[in-house]
Structure formats: structure tokens, C-alpha cells
Amino acid sequence: MTKLEQAFANGKAFIPFITCGDPDLDTTAAVVRAAAENGADIIELGIPFSDPTAEGPVIQNANLRALKGGVNTDKIFELVRELRKDVTVPLVFMTYANVVFSYGADRFISKCAEYGIDGLILPDIPYEEKGEFLDYCHKYDVALISLIAPTSENRIGMIAREAEGFIYLVSSLGVTGVRSEIKTDLSSIVRVIRENTDIPCAIGFGISTPEQAHDMAAVSDGAIVGSAVVRIIEKYGKDAPAYVGEFVKAMKTAVIS
Amino acid sequence: MTNSKGRFGVHGGQYIPETLMNAVNELEEAYNKYKNDPEFCKELETLFNEYANRPSRLYFAENMTKALGGAKIYLKREDLNHTGAHKINNVLGQALLAKKMGKTRLIAETGAGQHGVATATAAALMGMECVVFMGEEDTRRQALNVYRMRLLGAEVIPVKTGTATLKDAVSEAMREWTKRIDDTHYCLGSVMGPHPFPTIVRDFQAVISKEIKQQMLEKEGRLPDAVLACVGGGSNAIGSFYHFIEDKSVRLIGCEAAGRGIDTFETAATISTGKLGIFHGMKSYFCQDDMGQIAPVYSISAGLDYPGVGPEHAYLHDIGRAEYTAVTDDEAVGAFEYLSKTEGIIPAIESAHAIAYAMKLAPTMDKDKIIVVTVSGRGDKDCAAIARYKGEDIYD
Numbered sequence: 001m002t003k004l005e006q007a008f009a010n011g012k013a014f015i016p017f018i019t020c021g022d023p024d025l026d027t028t029a030a031v032v033r034a035a036a037e038n039g040a041d042i043i044e045l046g047i048p049f050s051d052p053t054a055e056g057p058v059i060q061n062a063n064l065r066a067l068k069g070g071v072n073t074d075k076i077f078e079l080v081r082e083l084r085k086d087v088t089v090p091l092v093f094m095t096y097a098n099v100v101f102s103y104g105a106d107r108f109i110s111k112c113a114e115y116g117i118d119g120l121i122l123p124d125i126p127y128e129e130k131g132e133f134l135d136y137c138h139k140y141d142v143a144l145i146s147l148i149a150p151t152s153e154n155r156i157g158m159i160a161r162e163a164e165g166f167i168y169l170v171s172s173l174g175v176t177g178v179r180s181e182i183k184t185d186l187s188s189i190v191r192v193i194r195e196n197t198d199i200p201c202a203i204g205f206g207i208s209t210p211e212q213a214h215d216m217a218a219v220s221d222g223a224i225v226g227s228a229v230v231r232i233i234e235k236y237g238k239d240a241p242a243y244v245g246e247f248v249k250a251m252k253t254a255v256i257s
Numbered sequence: 258m259t260n261s262k263g264r265f266g267v268h269g270g271q272y273i274p275e276t277l278m279n280a281v282n283e284l285e286e287a288y289n290k291y292k293n294d295p296e297f298c299k300e301l302e303t304l305f306n307e308y309a310n311r312p313s314r315l316y317f318a319e320n321m322t323k324a325l326g327g328a329k330i331y332l333k334r335e336d337l338n339h340t341g342a343h344k345i346n347n348v349l350g351q352a353l354l355a356k357k358m359g360k361t362r363l364i365a366e367t368g369a370g371q372h373g374v375a376t377a378t379a380a381a382l383m384g385m386e387c388v389v390f391m392g393e394e395d396t397r398r399q400a401l402n403v404y405r406m407r408l409l410g411a412e413v414i415p416v417k418t419g420t421a422t423l424k425d426a427v428s429e430a431m432r433e434w435t436k437r438i439d440d441t442h443y444c445l446g447s448v449m450g451p452h453p454f455p456t457i458v459r460d461f462q463a464v465i466s467k468e469i470k471q472q473m474l475e476k477e478g479r480l481p482d483a484v485l486a487c488v489g490g491g492s493n494a495i496g497s498f499y500h501f502i503e504d505k506s507v508r509l510i511g512c513e514a515a516g517r518g519i520d521t522f523e524t525a526a527t528i529s530t531g532k533l534g535i536f537h538g539m540k541s542y543f544c545q546d547d548m549g550q551i552a553p554v555y556s557i558s559a560g561l562d563y564p565g566v567g568p569e570h571a572y573l574h575d576i577g578r579a580e581y582t583a584v585t586d587d588e589a590v591g592a593f594e595y596l597s598k599t600e601g602i603i604p605a606i607e608s609a610h611a612i613a614y615a616m617k618l619a620p621t622m623d624k625d626k627i628i629v630v631t632v633s634g635r636g637d638k639d640c641a642a643i644a645r646y647k648g649e650d651i652y653d
Binding site: 049050051053054056057060064067072073074096097098099100101103123125126127128129131147148149150151152153154155159170173174175 | 260261262270271272273275276277279280418419424425428431432435436437438532533534536537538543545548550
């Protein structure tokens with residue numbers, strides 16, 4: 001069992017997302033530690049991109065703030081090196097294909113392995129294009145996380161059978177961002193996933209409250225929360241770590257209850 | 258990349274969220290079903306001829322030819338199409354296809370507003386709902402086109418993110434499509450984005466080179482020596498080049514927007530200054546920094562103000578079949594004024610980039626040589642902005 005799969009072994013998982021460098025990398029490091037200490041099972045680290053086409057306004061703005069602050073891929077690798085001195089929770093990068101491609105796929109993914117990144121989420125790499133990075137991911141043993149969407153339908157089995165690490169099930173149509181309710185029939189999608197693979201499946205997009213996280217985790221193996229975390233960081237800035245810690249604790253409690 | 262579709266050499270592909278994959282697959286399937294369907298082709302041809310005023314003229318620019326003293330210059334008058342630009346060719350094709358697919362709503366991005374106006378027009382004609390995303394900066398530069406779109410019944414949404422120009426409008430249209438797929442077709446305006454868009458848009462625009470070839474054979478009894486067109490995403494250029502790709506004697510020349518110069522950061526000349534990357538659904542050349550962040554490009558022309566280029570152009574560049582050159586704001590404005598005064602034709606500032614290069618190229622060629630320049634659109638929309646560029650304060 002990989003480190004990512006193990007993260008789901010102690011009950012339902014809670015997976016927060018953080019945009020690196022928003023508002024600065026020291027705060028990001030403190031937020032990651034607070035999340036890890038308060039029960040995050042995996043942490044998604046966003047490498048900002050100038051034009052994040054899969055994101056709603058909250059994460060778009062976090063990306064722009066981080067880039068304006070001067071963060072870049074090299075500085076984020078250094079952040080990971082620093083974090084890995086004491087943080088043991090699995091870490092995955094979430095970014096866009098061009099960030100990896102322009103760095104050099106081999107160089108980027110080998111560095112992920114060397115610095116302690118367990119997986120890679122690239123929302124603009126669908127099943128058909130994963131060949132772009134898959135060989136390097138296999139070579140260096142970094143999971144390329146597959147996404148499944150409410151519109152995947154006939155594609156679910158194909159994607160699930162080759163999925164690695166965990167499956168990121170997108171809760172609703174549209175981009176990331178807080179939603180008041182999630183209407184997709186997720187349990188029937190999860191059923192098809194489970195017919196095709198044993199690897200865990202976590203649901204993300206639109207989840208902001210403990211109640212939603214509980215409901216999503218109840219029909220899957222965990223809940224992923226991005227915009228709601230980023231909003232806390234946006235609101236509290238350098239003071240965010242304590243607030244994110246509290247939020248993570250509440251969400252983790254909700255998913256396992 | 259065994260599964261990857263829509264490749265032009267290494268370029269192209271489908272780098273989009275999983276949410277959209279079935280939508281593009283459905284589009285590809287529908288396109289393959291209808292593209293050779295006699296009824297669909299006939300309907301489209303009727304729309305082209307009766308509604309859009311095709312075929313567009315191939316006009317011998319005698320004054321310009323004499324004044325420049327070199328090759329004969331012909332202008333392919335896409336500016337005479339209904340709505341005033343080549344954009345209508347693609348839009349009528351896609352709108353008809355969307356209708357066959359049972360879609361009732363068109364969304365589109367627009368830069369200069371020409372594609373937005375064309376989409377709003379087709380939506381009005383076919384009784385479809387229409388939403389156009391336009392960079393806020395461009396809504397100011399092209400206020401008249403915003404009014405036209407609204408007049409045609411479309412909703413225009415100013416996009417405030419990023420540089421508030423064409424690339425941000427594309428991103429926002431893509432986001433909107435992931436929100437609402439069932440009844441909505443994304444009517445992409447250029448030969449870019451994920452497969453099958455670069456192929457579909459090229460096929461609908463290829464009517465330009467099909468006509469040029471026929472008209473040139475009628476008028477001159479031979480093929481031209483060079484075909485010139487401006488390149489942003491590259492739809493009028495690929496349309497002008499397509500039926501000449503196999504005719505190796507015909508030089509194909511794309512004119513990119515250099516903005517204030519390719520040695521400055523204020524440029525949109527992708528092939529001259531960009532590098533290979535993945536963005537907006539495709540692998541191609543993009544203006545970007547060392548870490549893969551997309552560059553905030555600049556051109557006086559809102560329609561060429563885009564940091565990427567269509568994958569087929571990237572491929573034609575790689576194999577050396579087409580040449581790409583960069584034309585500055587100053588040169589384009591010069592050509593805008595030149596064509597107006599010399600031929601009585603006010604070209605779009607986009608098209609003026611191609612005219613500018615023709616003005617350099619023609620004098621270097623013998624008088625028995627022939628150049629075709631595609632005038633992709635008319636310049637009425639640009640008059641206020643050019644006046645401002647020249648320091649004259651006039652109202653739109």
C-alpha cells in the first residue's frame with residue numbers, strides 16, 4: 001500500500017488544499033504544520049499558475065496574490081524540503097500542466113520524489129493526455145492522481161482501472177468554489193469506481209461546511225476542501241495558521257463522525 | 258501519447274478538465290457525422306452565400322501595386338462579409354452544428370469583438386441564447402462592438418481577471434462551459450483550444466483559400482506566389498493557407514503582432530518570442546516566463562492580443578511550410594492609413610498587420626509575381642482607437 005493509500009486507512013480522510021505563497025511562504029509552512037497537527041490526512045499544495053482555468057474566483061485570486069508576492073516553482077520545492085524535516089503527512093502538488101512541462105517533466109517529477117511529494121494533481125491533464133507525464137511518475141514513484149467528474153459517465157471505469165494514489169471525484173459541474181448544496185448523485189459514481197478499483201476515492205469541489213464534508217465522506221473515502229481554506233487564509237493573512245488548524249480539526253471530526 | 262487526439266506534429270491535443278471531455282468527444286462525434294452530410298453542407302453553403310455574402314471578392318489592388326512597384330497585390334476581401342470579418346464563416350458552421358446537436362445556447366470569447374458579434378449574429382438568426390465573454394480592457398477599446406452584441410440580443414460579460422484581455426476571456430468561457438454543458442455549445446473563435454476545435458474552425462475557415470485558389474485561377478490562370486494573413490490564434494491565416502499547403506510554390510506568410518517590438522515585453526508575437534507549452538487545451542507555442550507562467554502580452558490590436566497560437570500554425574512553423582513574421586503597432590497603424598488612402602479600403606487593425614508586411618515584401622518581388630493578402634476584417638471598429646493612438650481625442 002502506498003503512503004497515499006495508507007492515509008485513508010484510519011477512517012475517512014480529510015484533505016485540505018493550500019495555495020503556496022499566499023500570502024507568503026512562511027505562512028504557508030505554518031498553515032501546513034497547523035493542518036497536519038490538527039488531523040489532515042493528506043495536504044494538497046497548490047503551485048500557483050497565472051491562468052488557473054479550473055478555479056473559481058477565490059483560488060484564482062490566491063494564485064495571483066502568491067505570484068505577485070514572487071513565489072515560483074523552485075521556492076516551493078525549497079518549502080517542501082523545509083517542511084519534510086518534521087511533517088510526515090503525505091503531500092501532493094496541485095498545479096497546471098504548463099508549470100510541470102516548462103520546468104521539464106523529468107526534472108520536476110524527480111524533484112517531487114527527492115523532496116518528498118507523494119502525488120501530482122493536474123486538472124488540465126485528462127486520461128487521454130496523461131502519457132505526457134505518466135512515465136516519469138512511474139519512474140520516480142510519484143502518483144499521478146486521476147480526476148473523475150459528474151460528466152464522466154462512460155469514462156469512469158476506464159479512468160478508475162488505471163488510477164493511482166487516490167481518485168479525486170469532482171462533486172459538481174463548474175470550477176472550484178464554495179457551493180451551498182451539491183446535487184450530483186455521487187454514490188452511484190462511487191459505486192462504478194468501486195467496481196473498477198480498490199484505491200480510495202475522495203470528493204472535492206464546493207465543500208465548505210463540516211456537514212457537507214461529513215456527507216461527502218459518508219459516500220466516499222474522504223473530503224477535499226480548497227476554497228474554504230483559502231478564504232480563511234485570505235481573511236487572516238499571517239495569522240491564518242491557528243484558524244486553519246481549528247477548521248481542519250472541525251472538518252476531520254465531521255468526516256469521521 | 259497513444260490516446261491523444263488532434264495532433265499537428267507534437268502540437269494540439271486535449272489538455273482540459275475531465276468535466277469537459279465528454280463534451281468535446283460529443284462535439285467531435287457530431288462533427289464527423291455532419292461534415293460530409295450533404296444536407297448539412299448544403300445548408301451551410303446557403304448560409305455562406307445568401308446570409309454572409311460569400312464568396313468574398315478577390316480584388317486586384319492596382320493603386321497599391323503601382324505605388325509599391327513590385328509584385329501584383331490582390332486583396333481577399335473578408336471584410337465584405339456580413340458582420341465585417343472572416344469570423345462569420347466559422348460561427349455559422351459551429352452554430353449550425355450546435356443546433357443539430359440540440360444545443361440552445363452559444364457561449365463565446367472575444368478579443369476585438371468581431372467573433373463576439375459574429376456569434377451574437379448567428380444566435381439571433383438561429384434563435385439561440387448567447388453569452389459573450391470579453392476582457393474588460395477590450396470592452397473599453399472596442400465599445401462599439403459591445404453595443405452591437407447587446408443590440409443583437411447577446412449578454413456581454415466583461416472579464417476582470419488577469420490582464421482583462423482575450424486570454425482571460427477564453428479562460429472565463431472555458432470555466433462557464435464546465436458549469437453548463439447540457440444545453441451549451443462553446444463557439445470557440447479561433448483555431449485553438451482542445452481538439453476538435455482547431456480542426457473544426459480550420460475546416461470552416463478553409464473556404465477562404467478554396468475561393469482564393471479558384472478566383473486566382475480565373476483571373477490569372479495560375480497560383481499566387483505568396484499568401485499573407487495576420488495571426489493571433491490564427492483562424493483567418495489557416496483559412497487562407499489551407500488549400501495551398503500542398504502547393505509548395507506558394508509561400509505562406511503569417512504576420513504576428515509585435516506590439517512595441519519583439520525585443521520588448523510589450524509584444525504578442527508568439528512564434529517569434531514564445532516557447533513550447535501547454536495552455537487553453539492545447540500544446541503549442543506560448544509567450545511565458547521561465548517557470549511557465551503565461552505572459553501578459555500586448556498589441557494595439559485586441560484581436561491579436563493573445564499569448565498563444567493555434568497548434569497547426571506551430572506545426573507549419575516547425576516543418577518550415579509557413580513563415581511567420583512580426584509587425585509592430587507603428588507599422589500596422591501605418592498600413593491602416595495607407596490602405597485607406599491608397600485603395601479606399603479601411604482594414605481592421607488586425608488585417609493591417611498583413612498589409613504592412615505586404616508593403617515590405619511586394620517591392621522586393623518582380624512585377625510578374627503575385628501576392629494575396631487576406632483583409633480579415635473591416636476597420637470601422639478601430640477608427641476611434643487609432644485616432645487616440647495618433648493623439649486625437651474622438652468619441653466612439
